[in-house]
Amino acid sequence: QQPVQSPQAVILREGEDAVINCSSSKALYSVHWYRQKHGEAPVFLMILLKGGEQKGHDKISASFNEKKQQSSLYLTASQLSYSGTYFCGTDLSGAGSYQLTFGKGTKLSVIP
Amino acid sequence: DAGVTQSPTHLIKTRGQQVTLRCSPKSGHDTVSWYQQALGQGPQFIFQYYEEEERQRGNFPDRFSGHQFPNYSSELNVNALLLGDSALYLCASSLGQGTDTQYFGPGTRLTVL
Structure with a gap:
């Protein structure tokens, strides 16, 4: 079951904040966040395991709400380099599962 | 530290032909997963290889097959190409079983005419 990402697209000015959501209709074991720039490979941002932990590095952080089966990616004080399409990949089964199911992506554009 | 590499970068084929795509995992990684990304x-997950065996398969027909070599590199083969097979094919490598952090290669852009 493909996770649903929202919004589909967002435009920010440099310095503004954004939140990208990833929701699943099934119980999640882990959520993986990637950013992909046009014509390039997806770049790993972070992985969150069930347990509701929040992770972050620099000005990008994420949370995982196990009860709501939802993860959110937070981008603060956005920079031009944050532009790209953000994908969440979900793992539904945990140990013994080898498959990530990706959402359709959220296109983020940061303008000066 | 070498990252994930894929070859070729671009490929143009005609319907009915067969194609082989190649992937070398990141240094120290032993698991390779293949994905298809339409525009x-x-x-979208195709399959994953570990210890030279296909460990799990996504919802793709048997026309899609793969192989992993003792040095952990991998090949993706697609037979009887269809127009709908046109996509970016991504290889991701990771360490061990499960869905540990996967690092993607630059991909192979396949165009089927």
Whole structure:
């Protein structure tokens, strides 16, 4: 079951904040966040395991709400380099599962 | 530290032909997963290889097959190409079993005419 990402697209000015959501209709074991720039490979941002932990590095952080089966990616004080399409990949089964199911992506554009 | 590499970068084939794509995993990684990414969509899981065996398969027909070599590199083969097979094919490597952090290669852009 493909996770649903929202919004589909967002435009920010440099310095503004954004939140990208990833929701699943099934119980999640882990959520993986990637950013992909046009014509390039997806770049790993972070992985969150069930347990509701929040992770972050620099000005990008994420949370995982196990009860709501939802993860959110937070981008603060956005920079031009944050532009790209953000994908969440979900793992539904945990140990013994080898498959990530990706959402359709959220296109983020940061303008000066 | 070498990252994930894929070859070729671009490929143009005609319907009915066969194609082989190659992937070398990141140094120290032993697991390779293959994904198909259509334009404007997220990557879709094809299959994963570990210890030279296909460990799990996504919803793709048997025309899609793969192989992993003792040095952990991998090949993706697609037979009887269809127009709908046109996509970016991504290889991701990781360490061990499960869905540990996967690092993607630059991909192979396949165009089927």
